[in-house]
Amino acid sequence: RARRPARGRYDFELAVVNNSGAPVRDFRVLLTFARRNLRGERAGITERGLFWEGALAPGRAVKWHVEAPGTEVKIEPGVTGMLDGETGVASPDAFFQLTRARYRVVRIHAAMMLAWLRDPRARDALLSLLPAASGEEEKLERIRRATADVIPCSVAVKEGRLRACLFNGGVAPQRGVTLREVAAGEGGAPRAWPIAATLPVHEGVEVTLPLEGSAAPEELEVVPQGR
Incomplete structure (x- = not known):
């Protein structure tokens, strides 16, 4: 006997942060909620449109409380794309201000951006988030790796x-x-490559190493001596 599909209900806070160095004006977000019927088709579709009037300054956040029925949700922001040279990136000071935000998800985002900008305050921002809550371990661990003294690039x-x-x-x-x-x-087991070269302060050293397998590594970290 087929069971009736779960109806479910969402009740959450949604935050948007302007990472760019330019204001974003009249920002919109469209959320589409739905559930699946017995045939696996989307049904009971409900839309919620969110709007922020005016300018959302660089490094500032805006939050909404959202409630709607459904078991799945699609979020479509009005502005998409990667950070680039045209608008630049919001200042580290702006992201540091977000480390005091009310919502934890915004504080995590602030720590991530500080780490991405190689700002030394990222480490304290990360420490303030510990211990990690359930489901946050992987994200906070990636932030930790980004705050390391030595990082791989290119x-x-x-x-x-x-x-x-x-x-x-x-x-x-x-x-x-x-x-x-x-x-x-x-x-x-994770592959590892000992590095014989000395790494000078505030400089990069290029290395070329045998791959040891056909698959390219998805992510790398630099482990200090003795760890």
Whole structure:
């Protein structure tokens, strides 16, 4: 006997942050809620339109409380795209102000942007979010890796070789570090590459290493000596 599909209901806070360096005017968000019928088709569709009138300044956030029936939701913001050179990025000070926001999800986003901008305040912002709540562990761990003194950048795989630039943003040269894969494939151990070169302060060192397998690593981290 077929069971009646669950109807469900959403009740949550939605936040939008302007990451760019330019104001966003008259911002709109469309949310489409639905459930699935016995044939797996979308049914009971409900739409909620959200609107912020005026200018949303760089690094500022706006929040809405949303309620609607359904078991799935699609969120379509009125502005999409990647940060680029035309508008730039909001200032680190603006994101630091968001670390005091009421909503935890906004504080997590602020820590992420500070880490992306290599702002030293990102570490304190991350510490203020610990311990991680359920479902946050992976995101906070990625922020932690982004705040490390030494990070990999410009990673590429070409002709069976792994190429990367290791940037040392710390206050002392780094020796004996290891470039390590963050997540290995199913059933495999993370690949690791010891680095013989010394990494000077505030400089990047390019390395070319054997790939050790055909698959390119999805994410890498630099592990200091002794860890």
